[in-house]
Amino acid sequence: MRPVPAALALSARSLVKRFDDLTAVDGLDLDVHAGTCLALLGPNGAGKTTTIEMLEGLTQPTSGSIEVLGLQWNGSANAIRERIGVQLQDTKLQEKITTFETLRLFQSFYDAVRPIDEVLEMVGMTEKRGARVETLSGGQHQRLTLACALVGRPELLFLDEPTTGLDPQARRRVWEIVETFKTEGGTVLLTTHYMEEAQRLADRVVIVDAGRVIAEGTPSEVIAGLEAESIVELFPAGGTAERLADDALLVLPGVREVRREGSGVTLVVTDTQASVGALLAHLGEVGVALESLQTHAPTLEDVFMDLTGKHLRDG
Ligand SMILES: Nc1ncnc2c1ncn2[C@@H]1O[C@H](COP(=O)(O)OP(=O)(O)OP(=O)(O)O)[C@@H](O)[C@H]1O
Ligand SMILES: [Mg+2]
Incomplete structure (x- = not known):
C-alpha cells in the first residue's frame, strides 16, 4: 500500500508582494504538512516577515494564492483566526495591563481556549502573572507574546523569530514548547536566524533570499546540497x-x-x-x-x- 501523504496545513503558490518598486516576495511557493515544522531562513530583508504576515492574513498579497487549514482568507478569515496562533516579530502589547490581563484579553478572541495559568506555566512566566507589561524584560515580553499565540489552542502556530533576544535557557524552553506542540499534532511555521534552532525543530527548511526560495528540503538534504x-x-x-x-x-x-x-x-x-x-x-x-x-x-x-x-x- 502506498503511504497516504499528510494533509497540507498551509500552502502558498506564486506568492508576490510588492511595496512600490521593491519586490519583497517574488513568486514564492510553500507547503507545510500537518503535524510538521517548517523553518523559513534568510538574511535580513529576505522577505520572511512579509511572507509570514501574508500567510497570517495580516498583509494582502500583490498576487498569488494561500490556503490555511484548507481555507482561504477571502471568505473564511474568522474561521482561520479561530484555529491559528500568531507571534509577530515585534508585537506591541498594552503597557498598563498585567500579564494575566493580557492573556485574558487574547483568550476572549477564541472559543476553545487553554487555561491562562497553564499557558503561563508553559512559557515559564507564572511568577510574572501580576506584573504589568511595561515592567517585563525583553525576554519576558517575548515569552508573553508566545503565550498569547498559544492561549487559543491553535492547530497551526506562526512564530516570527521566536527566540531572538532570549537567553539560552529561555530559548531551550521555547524549543520544548514547540516540540510538545508538534507531538500533540500541531503544525508550526517559524522564521529564525539560529541554525541550531532550525536544525533541531524543523522537519523542512526553506531558505529565501531577495524574496525567492534558493534551497529547500529536510535539514540534511539541504546540507547534502552543499x-x-x-x-x-x-x-x-x-x-x-x-x-x-x-x-x-x-x-x-x-x-x-x-x-x-x-x-x-x-x-x-x-x-x-x-x-x-x-x-x-x-x-x-x-x-x-x-x-x-x-x-x-x-x-x-x-x-x-x-x-x-x-x-x-x-x-
Ligand atoms: N511596509 C513596508 N513598506 C515598504 N517596504 C517594506 C515594508 N515591509 C517590508 N518592506 C521591505 O521588504 C523587504 C523584506 O522585509 P521583511 O521584513 O519581510 O524581511 P525579513 O526577511 O523578515 O528580515 P529580518 O530578518 O530583518 O526580519 C525589506 O527590504 C523591507 O524593507
Ligand atoms: Mg523579519
Whole structure:
C-alpha cells in the first residue's frame, strides 16, 4: 500500500508582494504538512516577515494564492483566526495591563481556549502573572507574546523569530514548547536566524533570499546540497595572511570553494584528508604560520553562507 501523504496545513503558490518598486516576495511557493515544522531562513530583508504576515492574513498579497487549514482568507478569515496562533516579530502589547490581563484579553478572541495559568506555566512566566507589561524584560515580553499565540489552542502556530533576544535557557524552553506542540499534532511555521534552532525543530527548511526560495528540503538534504565533506577554517598568524592566494588554494585537491572573512580563510572541501594534507604542505611552501586550523561537518549555516554570502545571524 502506498503511504497516504499528510494533509497540507498551509500552502502558498506564486506568492508576490510588492511595496512600490521593491519586490519583497517574488513568486514564492510553500507547503507545510500537518503535524510538521517548517523553518523559513534568510538574511535580513529576505522577505520572511512579509511572507509570514501574508500567510497570517495580516498583509494582502500583490498576487498569488494561500490556503490555511484548507481555507482561504477571502471568505473564511474568522474561521482561520479561530484555529491559528500568531507571534509577530515585534508585537506591541498594552503597557498598563498585567500579564494575566493580557492573556485574558487574547483568550476572549477564541472559543476553545487553554487555561491562562497553564499557558503561563508553559512559557515559564507564572511568577510574572501580576506584573504589568511595561515592567517585563525583553525576554519576558517575548515569552508573553508566545503565550498569547498559544492561549487559543491553535492547530497551526506562526512564530516570527521566536527566540531572538532570549537567553539560552529561555530559548531551550521555547524549543520544548514547540516540540510538545508538534507531538500533540500541531503544525508550526517559524522564521529564525539560529541554525541550531532550525536544525533541531524543523522537519523542512526553506531558505529565501531577495524574496525567492534558493534551497529547500529536510535539514540534511539541504546540507547534502552543499556537496562538502567538511568545512576547514584557518587563521594565519599575524602578517602572513597575504601570502595565501585564493587561486593557489582553489587548485589544492578536494577544495571546492574559498571564502575570506577578516583574517580568516574558510575552505569548503570534498575530501578532508587530501585537502588538509595539501593545505599544510602549501602553507609550509609559502611561509604561512598557523594561528589555528579547525574542521567541522557542514551545517545549515555553511549552506546559507555558501548560497547568500551572508551569515544567518547577521540580525
Ligand atoms: N511596509 C513596508 N513598506 C515598504 N517596504 C517594506 C515594508 N515591509 C517590508 N518592506 C521591505 O521588504 C523587504 C523584506 O522585509 P521583511 O521584513 O519581510 O524581511 P525579513 O526577511 O523578515 O528580515 P529580518 O530578518 O530583518 O526580519 C525589506 O527590504 C523591507 O524593507
Ligand atoms: Mg523579519
